[in-house]
Amino acid sequence: MVKQKILSILVLLMLFQHNSFAQRADRMVIDSLLRLLPTLKADSAKVNLYAELMLAHVYYKPEQGIIYKQTALELAQTLNWKPGIAKIKHRAARLYWRMGDFKNALNYHNEALGLYQQTGNQHAQGRVLIEIGQDYFDNGNLVEAKPALLKALQFNKALGYMDNMAKAYDIINYLYLVQGNVAEATKAAFDYLKLSEQLGDKSSIGNAAYLLASNYQALGNTAEALKYYKQSLQLAVERGDKIDQIDCSRAIGKIYLSEKNFAEAKSYYSPALVLALELGDVQIIANMYVCMGHYYRARGQFSEALANYLASEEAYKSISHKLDLARLYSDIGSVYTSLGKYREANQYFTEAKSLYAGLNSQLSMGDYYSGKEKLDSATGNWSSAYLHYKKYITIRDSTYNKETLQKLVGSQLQFENEKKEAIAKAEQEKKDLLTKEEIKRQRNIRNASFAVLAAVLVFSLIALYQRNKLAKEKKRSDQLLQDKELLLREIHHRVKNNLEVVSSLLALQSAQINDEQTRDAMQESQNRVQSIGIVHQKLYQGANLGAIEMKDYFINLSESILDSFGAEKRVTIECAMERLDVDIDTAVPLGLIVNELLTNTLKYAFPEGQQGKVKIKLHKKNDGVLQLEVSDNGVGKSGITHGTGFGGQLVSLLTQQLSGTMKEEVNDGTKIYFEFKTGKAA
Structure with a gap:
């Protein structure tokens, strides 16, 4: 149960692409840049202005920002100005990343990295190395993401680029969370906090508090999570940062919603929606309408949920946020299913699948497969429902015992299928035998003895065949039991590991407490957790899983x-x-x-x-x-x-x-x- 909670929270964090605290461009800034653009000569200053204009669109409307790419590149290439070419390719990479086009993002990031190496811009190299790891991570490619991010961190550490190091720790925190390694994630979050304090960056300090809250939320410690989320919210209020206020309020509301505390959830969601409407940022408004949709959906008010979801649809379309739009279509399809409007539900699920296919982001499709399974079940399409449920489970559990779980499911399906085939084959053989016997009974007496002998021989062969088949089925059944025992041992192992994480967090917390009485209480709590952890350790190490x-x-x-x-x-x-x-x-x-x-x-x-x-x-x-x-x-x-x-x-x-x-x-x-x-x- 804890793993399931952990995983659902972590995947959601990854899909937000860890940019809750990044600053969106203000429309007035973009307008001022556009007014200045025609006044500049075709020189390096104009290339720099194009670069700033593209950067301003990353969190505003990236599909509009990418329009300037070709013109800016041609100007920089005409000037034969490599630093300018590198900067434009770098900006294009970030725009593609924001649009969810990770293939183009990686291509342009690598091209920019090569140019920065040629021009000797090491600080920019350090930032691009981090963003390459981020491309892999947001595309769900954790195998490539981890070494890329660790390489980027070492590069920036060696050169002392603290701002780049803070950015790297920010993303590494999420990487470890997705992998289920909450202890390492928390360590990265504390490193991020320390660097942010040294830099005096209040926004990053608030972000670090937000990450610590996320880690506690991943552990199921909602009380501590709420504490740090509210701390981050207070810092945002003090800075007058409405965007961060909205992000923190949304996170707090989500926890209260998961606890069915609808009044508290709405008390944070509603003001956040008002702030979003005041800002006028299309994406933020869309995000808050989605939150309100989740709120009404959780309360079973599906018509109100649908109205809020539909309000965010056009907004996501207008800013080409295909990943957000794909997730939204899955939500709309699920609501239509709950309303009994299966045709409309299927239309939205089809649209969602089409968008996911273009994005090639499998890790984001959990809600789609879960919703499709419910639609198929409601319409009686059981085989399709099972397939979609299986895909949903695979995505949900992709970071926890994936190989063991797939082996278990595969063995069980193979066993059931072969058993059905064996029964069908035996039934058919019996029918064939009865037909042969009926024909033989119609023959003359001279062939009767031969017919009886043939029948006995056929029955003997069938009995032998069935005996062999049952022996094979028993062998497969024994294998299935072994696989289940393996999974049970793995579960005890995971529980023990999670208890060790809790014990480590208690030890970390107690090391920072000066009050002796409180520290003793923390020590006693740590001993209690360890005593339970030893039980689970003995279970998975022992021969008897029940004692x-x-x-x-x-x-x-x-x-x-x-x-x-x-x-x-x-x-x-x-x-x-x-x-x-x-x-x-x-x-x-x-x-x-x-x-x-x-x-x-x-x-x-x-x-x-x-x-x-x-x-x-x-x-x-x-x-x-x-x-x-x-x-x-x-x-x-x-x-x-x-x-x-x-x-x-x-x-x-x-x-x-x-x-x-x-x-x-x-x-x-x-x-x-x-x-x-x-x-x-x-």
């Missing part, structure tokens, strides 16, 4: 807690118990209980560096009751069984969850006993 071997688990847990307190040399922990397998529903609460008891013991039982020993016992009685004992030879102060702290409350709640009882004995140390009526062994 945990508790002695080995307690040993690993004890070592982890001792390490976190730095108490390995003065405190020993003994697991005085036999091997015992316990199901995961019991193992997780048991692990958390022991974690709390060991934490409490290490904090209070051995003051001032005192040496000590802790003993853990767990065994299962004949009646199925689990008995747990944790004892120490410390100073005899525990109170966890009747404490009011969070740890004591947690132990009490977990004991109740396992239908257990708990008692404490203080005599030459502390002993705590538990009995649990749960505890079925797997």
Whole structure:
């Protein structure tokens, strides 16, 4: 579930092409450049003006900006001015990138890079290297994007171009998010923030806060995400940057919408739409109408959703944003499906598919395939619905266990198809046999014996054939079970990895906290997360996917807690118990209980560096009751069984969850006993 959330958020971020904070050109700036253009002579100054005019159109109307490319290039080439030719090709590349034409964007970026190398413009080389990586990334080609971006980062680091480095970290953050590596993404975001602060760029500082919010959103921590989004929004308000205010409001509204908090979502969407209309920027207005469409669609108000979607359609057409238009057509098709207007829905899905084909951007087509599957299901076209659903799943899970998942689906389909073919073939053979027998019964008595013999022979052959076929089917079934077990182990592995990420983030956060009490609370939370992570580690490493071997688990847990307190040399922990397998529903609460008891013991039982020993016992009685004992030879102060702290409350709640009882004995140390009526062994 967490992976699915992570992936849906990350793909959406990639499709926005990480330009939420880039400045769009003002119409007045473009008008002033156009007024100045006829007054200039055909020299290098005019080439530079063309370059500025093209740049001003990147975030305004890129399809209009590309019109100046040929004239500007011819002038620069006539002047034989290589820096000017490089600049015009560079601007053309960015215009093509903004239009979603990544093939032309890459071609022009590479040509500009070669010219910048010839003219010795290293700063421009560093920027183009970053933008080449961005071309690959926004086209969904992560294999090429990562090495290109890392190469660009190293190039700019070596030359000390901090502004280029900040841009690189911005995009690398999104790259790691799409790959599911939230820890590396967060590191890149913090590097971006640090550089932005050194540069004194308040806009970039706000952007970095926006990225950190996105990372927390990817982890499912919407509270922290909202905190940083609102921080970024406040910075935008202070700067008077309406565009950034709109972007932050849109992100905040999306979180509230995902939580079904419609009132809060609308409280951010509606002012953002008003700001967009005040700005008069066609794309921003279109984006906000799409958000309002999503809002009404989530509430089941499909007519209102359709009205908002249609309001954004002409806007996207006017600025040639084909990628945005393709996604919009998929949304409109889905709404028409919900309204029962299947013919209109199909028309819009056809338009969306045509646009995607021209863009060659497969990673963006998740909404299209999902919507098409629902339309096919609604119209009874089950085979097509299945194919579209399969494509949707492939895109959704492309960065998580892709090979294993495809192998599993392929094996299952092959197994089902061959099974159907075998049954159909057997039925046909039986029909043929009955026909032959009917003919033989009509023959004379002299051939009767031969007919019976032939029938017995045919039946024997069929039985042998069926036996072989069943053996093959059993083999395929066993393979399918192995594949499913492999997938289950991978799921536990992923959960363990994600818990390690959460633990790392807690450690990172606690390192920045000066208050000792708060830092201790963060440390305890980290230990609790690690205790659960060890459970999932034991599951995917063990032979039995349904149970945990508790002695080995307690040993690993004890070592982890001792390490976190730095108490390995003065405190020993003994697991005085036999091997015992316990199901995961019991193992997780048991692990958390022991974690709390060991934490409490290490904090209070051995003051001032005192040496000590802790003993853990767990065994299962004949009646199925689990008995747990944790004892120490410390100073005899525990109170966890009747404490009011969070740890004591947690132990009490977990004991109740396992239908257990708990008692404490203080005599030459502390002993705590538990009995649990749960505890079925797997």
